[in-house]
Amino acid sequence: MSYPILLVLHLLAAIAFVGTVFFEVLILERVRRHVPGDALRTVERALGQRLRRVMPWVILTLFGSGLGMLKLRYLPLLAHPLDSPFATLLSLKLLLAASVLCHFLCAMYLMHSGGMTGRRSRAIHYSVFAHVLGIVLLAKGMFYLSW
Template identity: 50%
Template sequence: MSVYSVAHIIHLFCAIAFVGGVFFETLVLSVVHSKQVSREARREVEKAIARRAVRVMPWIVGGVFLSGLTMAHRYAAILADPFASSFNTQLFLKILLAFSVLVHFLIAVTKMRRDTLTVAWSKYIHRAVLVHMILIVLLAKTMFYVTW
């Protein structure tokens, strides 16, 4: 098995975990912020999720990015001219979105550690990252099938 194959498998598993986590927190756990859940219960759930996320997500994000960088090495020549073909452009956009996700993730972790992550910031980051991740998954598939 090649280094690329191993990186690809690690990338897929980490991406599934990350996208699944963001999807779950954004679309399923949003009910915690409704009036159906008491303030005390909401705070306990948020603290428990934050503790787990701070321990687990850095490893998952690190796995996604290290494996992604390993795979990107194979496409160095393509990335040198990102607008030469539809494949190049879609791969380039996918990588740009991935780095935007990383920036959002780092902002969230920093705000969590400084205890300045508000509900509004959390909602914004989760929604932005979810949209980015949907676009990344879409590009990951269309770059092999959509040409112009």
């Protein structure tokens, strides 16, 4: 697959993933205070079902296209990650992305094993939110920061 196609797939998947995390943390979390419990549980159940169907594909596209771009263009930079600002920021972005993937896998395990609690869910969401903010800033910084 060509680099431009991988880039578009990566950007679209990133928009979907970051948008979902943004919605869950900054919108849905605040709506909870204003919606009756029964209605909120119905909405959360429906959202959860939809997200469990869609997000694995979004994650697969996001990481698959990212790895494809890495292989086609950026892999040699990782041999010496401190040699350039771009390589350093890319390395940091990859570490955060790996952590997000671990969060996602942990959340999936907790959901399937019955160990997911409201507190754990919120902690995972806030952590992933902080990670994706860092990833977005690093992604932009890779092309504009130098030292």
